[in-house]
Structures are given as structure tokens and as C-alpha cells.
Amino acid sequence: MAVKKQDWGLSQRGLKDASRHREKIRESIQKNIADIISDASIITRKKGQIVKVPIRGLKSYRFVFRRESSGGTGGGQGKGEKGDVIGRQPIGEDKPGQAGDRPGVDYLETEIDIEELIEMMLQDLGLPNLKKKAFTETATSKGWKYEGIERTGIISHLDKKRTIKEAVRRTAAFVGELMRETGQSEEKCRKALSIAHGDLILAKKMLLERKSIKQARGDILPLFSEDLRYRTIEKDIEYQSNAVVLAMMDVSGSMGTMKKYLARSFFFWLVEFLRLLYNQVQIRFIAHTTEAKLVDEHEFFHKGESGGTFCHSAYDLAIHLVETEYNPSRWNIYPFHFSDGEDFEPIKTVTSAKKLLHLGVNMLGYGEIQADAYNASR
Amino acid sequence: METFAKELHLEKRQSKSNSGDFETFFGDDSNPFVGVILKDKSHVYLALKEFLRKEQSF
Numbered sequence: 001m002a003v004k005k006q007d008w009g010l011s012q013r014g015l016k017d018a019s020r021h022r023e024k025i026r027e028s029i030q031k032n033i034a035d036i037i038s039d040a041s042i043i044t045r046k047k048g049q050i051v052k053v054p055i056r057g058l059k060s061y062r063f064v065f066r067r068e069s070s071g072g073t074g075g076g077q078g079k080g081e082k083g084d085v086i087g088r089q090p091i092g093e094d095k096p097g098q099a100g101d102r103p104g105v106d107y108l109e110t111e112i113d114i115e116e117l118i119e120m121m122l123q124d125l126g127l128p129n130l131k132k133k134a135f136t137e138t139a140t141s142k143g144w145k146y147e148g149i150e151r152t153g154i155i156s157h158l159d160k161k162r163t164i165k166e167a168v169r170r171t172a173a174f175v176g177e178l179m180r181e182t183g184q185s186e187e188k189c190r191k192a193l194s195i196a197h198g199d200l201i202l203a204k205k206m207l208l209e210r211k212s213i214k215q216a217r218g219d220i221l222p223l224f225s226e227d228l229r230y231r232t233i234e235k236d237i238e239y240q241s242n243a244v245v246l247a248m249m250d251v252s253g254s255m256g257t258m259k260k261y262l263a264r265s266f267f268f269w270l271v272e273f274l275r276l277l278y279n280q281v282q283i284r285f286i287a288h289t290t291e292a293k294l295v296d297e298h299e300f301f302h303k304g305e306s307g308g309t310f311c312h313s314a315y316d317l318a319i320h321l322v323e324t325e326y327n328p329s330r331w332n333i334y335p336f337h338f339s340d341g342e343d344f345e346p347i348k349t350v351t352s353a354k355k356l357l358h359l360g361v362n363m364l365g366y367g368e369i370q371a372d373a374y375n376a377s378r
Numbered sequence: 379m380e381t382f383a384k385e386l387h388l389e390k391r392q393s394k395s396n397s398g399d400f401e402t403f404f405g406d407d408s409n410p411f412v413g414v415i416l417k418d419k420s421h422v423y424l425a426l427k428e429f430l431r432k433e434q435s436f
Binding site for chain 1: 379381382385386405409410411412413414415416417419420421422423424425426429430432433
């Protein structure tokens with residue numbers, strides 16, 4: 001008799017669907033990664049938090065009903081074939097900046113870890129194995145560490161365990177020799193060695209002369225100066241590769257909020273990527289109009305000033321920082337300057353940039369933001 | 379950017395993106411410089427891409 005059992009496998013199917021859904025989300029993120037990484041919710045996130053990213057173009061299959069105005073009702077008897085599209089979501093034709101009268105397109109939001117997003121970006125960038133740069137390492141002392149064992153040293157470095165081991169090993173060798181030469185039992189040899197305070201010749205003499213050793217203890221371990229072992233200590237040095245990003249930006253009136261936002265987005269991701277390469281990444285903010293000054297992050301991205309623009313002032317301050325605080329032999333230096341391209345002394349700027357390059361920075365970057373308000377806010 | 383390109387002898391490259399042309403300027407091995415022109419927020423990603431690629435090539 002054959003027993004037929006139908007396996008619905010619902011739980012497996014659920015797992016498969018969930019896995020497929022995750023794959024779809026991943027595909028969607030990878031497709032729209034250029035827009036997603038400049039999303040405000042990501043670059044303003046607190047450290048360790050997961051971020052929510054909008055996933056457009058990912059929706060479940062559903063019936064789309066025809067609009068009444070398009071004519072026709074119910075099941076048709078006409079020429080329709082299997083697979084024919086019977087209705088489409090109307091595509092919005094609203095122009096940017098104008099109020100629309102149609103419903104918007106729904107999108108899903110998914111939570112993602114920033115590290116996962118970085119991994120996707122690395123794959124997309126074609127840099128799956130970002131090479132660690134180690135040519136500018138600094139040695140930092142972590143304290144002291146035990147390095148080895150020696151026969152001489154100071155008493156505070158005495159390694160008791162190893163000393164006792166040495167004494168046990170030597171005593172065992174002496175007992176073995178006494179047994180071979182006198183033919184006495186191990187217990188007697190040990191006792192004789194104990195009475196003779198570890199002196200092999202004296203113990204041998206006692207055993208050969210058959211002196212009474214019954215009262216002696218055989219568990220006393222004589223300790224000789226040759227048994228002593230000392231630990232040697234050395235400085236524990238760790239080699240670290242550090243990097244500094246010198247973030248320079250024109251904060252004159254022409255650099256609007258949206259332009260600053262693009263710069264902020266770039267600096268955020270640059271620091272995240274450099275953290276993959278270096279143990280420690282610092283970022284210094286240099287804001288400038290006609291004069292440059294070191295500012296904090298908030299002031300850098302949120303405060304603006306009126307007046308003209310001398311970009312060379314930022315490069316000169318960067319040169320000063322490199323010369324005084326970030327020696328290129330110990331730091332990996334990445335200066336990056338953002339401006340809208342309006343500079344009253346461009347030749348001086350290039351001269352200062354050349355000087356910065358000659359100091360030995362890893363890479364000098366310049367971003368000219370020509371985006372208008374609409375493009376940048378999209 | 380023009381002054382940088384002229385004085386530092388940068389090589390100009392142009393690539394098409396969904397939101398218009400994306401222009402990059404590269405220095406040679408003795409001149410580790412990358413210049414980018416951002417016209418749209420999606421260009422931030424392209425700028426990062428070029429910067430990291432160039433950085434890894436050294």
C-alpha cells in the first residue's frame with residue numbers, strides 16, 4: 001500500500017519569499033545608491049544607529065482597475081488576449097515646484113545598517129578589497145609586556161612557576177643518576193638528596209655508606225641558583241596608521257544651503273571610507289571667505305558669511321596645519337576643498353595648492369559645486 | 379577648475395550620468411589631485427568613486 005503525503009512546505013515557502021524580498025530590496029538599493037547615500041537621514045544619523053532608506057519601484061503585485069472615464073465595464077467578450085495590459089497607473093506630469101492634483105507614488109522604507117550600505121557601495125565601486133595603507137604608521141606605546149625568560153635578572157621579575165619547573169627537572173635528573181649508580185629505590189634516593197640539601201656527591205656518599213635516612217623527608221625540593229628564571233619585559237608598541245581629512249569650504253554668500261549639503265554628504269562618506277583604511281581618522285574643518293579659520297562641524301555646515309572669496313586662504317591654513325600638527329611622515333593627509341568656483345585670486349590658489357601637494361599629502365581634492373537649488377534639493 | 383586644470387596639467391574626463399554630464403580632472407602620479415564638478419546630488423557618489431579609485435591607485 002502506498003502512503004501519499006502531500007508536502008505543502010509552507011514554512012519553507014515563507015523563508016524563500018522573505019529571502020527573495022531581501023534580495024529585491026538589495027537590488028533596489030544598489031540601483032538607487034547614488035540618490036540614497038545623499039539622503040539627509042543618513043548623513044545626520046547618530047553613530048551606531050540604523051538608517052531608513054526609501055525603496056522606490058518595489059511593490060507587490062496587485063490588480064489595477066480601469067478608470068471609469070476610460071470606458072468599458074466588467075468581463076469583456078472582445079479581442080483581448082492573455083497577458084494584455086488592461087490598465088496602467090497614470091504617470092504624473094507635474095512640473096517641479098508646482099502643486100499637483102494626482103496622488104503620489106507610494107514607496108517602502110527599509111532599515112539598513114550603515115556598514116551594509118558601505119559594503120554595497122564598495123561592491124558597486126568595484127573596490128571590494130579596499131587596500132589598507134600602512135606607509136605612514138606611528139608607533140604608540142601601550143605600556144610594557146613580558147617578552148622572554150632569562151637566567152639572570154632582578155628578583156621582582158622572578159618567574160616562580162618556571163623556577164619550580166627547573167628545580168623539579170634538575171631534581172628528577174639527580175634522583176635518576178643516584179638510582180643508576182647506587183641501585184637504591186627512588187624514595188631512598190630522594191630522601192638522601194633532601195638530607196644532602198641537593199648535593200649530588202654527598203647524597204651518593206650517604207647511600208653508598210648506607211647511613212640511616214629513614215627519618216628524612218623526600219618531598220623537600222632543594223632550590224639552586226641555576227634553577228632561577230627571570231622574565232624580561234619590553235615596551236609594548238602598537239603601530240597605528242592615522243589619517244586626517246582637511247575639509248575646506250567656501251562659506252561665502254553664494255554657497256547656499258543646498259551646495260553646503262552636497263559638500264557635507266561628500267565629507268560624511270569620505271570619512272566613513274577612510275575609517276575602513278585607517279585606525280583613526282580625524283577631520284578638521286576650515287571655513288573661508290576672504291579669510292580662512294578653523295571652525296567646528298556645526299559652524300562649517302550651517303553658518304554663512306557675506307563678502308568675497310579668496311580660496312587660497314583655506315589652502316594656506318591647511319599648509320600651516322600640515323607643517324605644525326600633521327607631519328606627512330606620520331599622517332595620511334587628505335585635503336578636500338569645496339567651492340562654487342568663484343575665486344577672486346585663482347592663481348594664488350593654485351600656487352598654494354601646489355605647495356600643499358609638495359608637502360606630501362596623500363591626495364588633494366577639489367569639488368566645484370555648480371548645482372542649482374532645484375537639482376540639489378531633488 | 380579651469381585654472382587648476384591649466385596650471386596643474388590635469389587630464390579631463392567626462393562621463394554621462396542620469397543627471398547630466400559628470401566631469402572629473404586628474405593629476406598624474408607625481409601630482410595626486412582629483413577635481414570634480416558637481417551638478418546634482420547624485421554626483422556626490424560619482425565624486426567619491428573617482429576619489430577612492432584614484433587613492434587606491436597610488
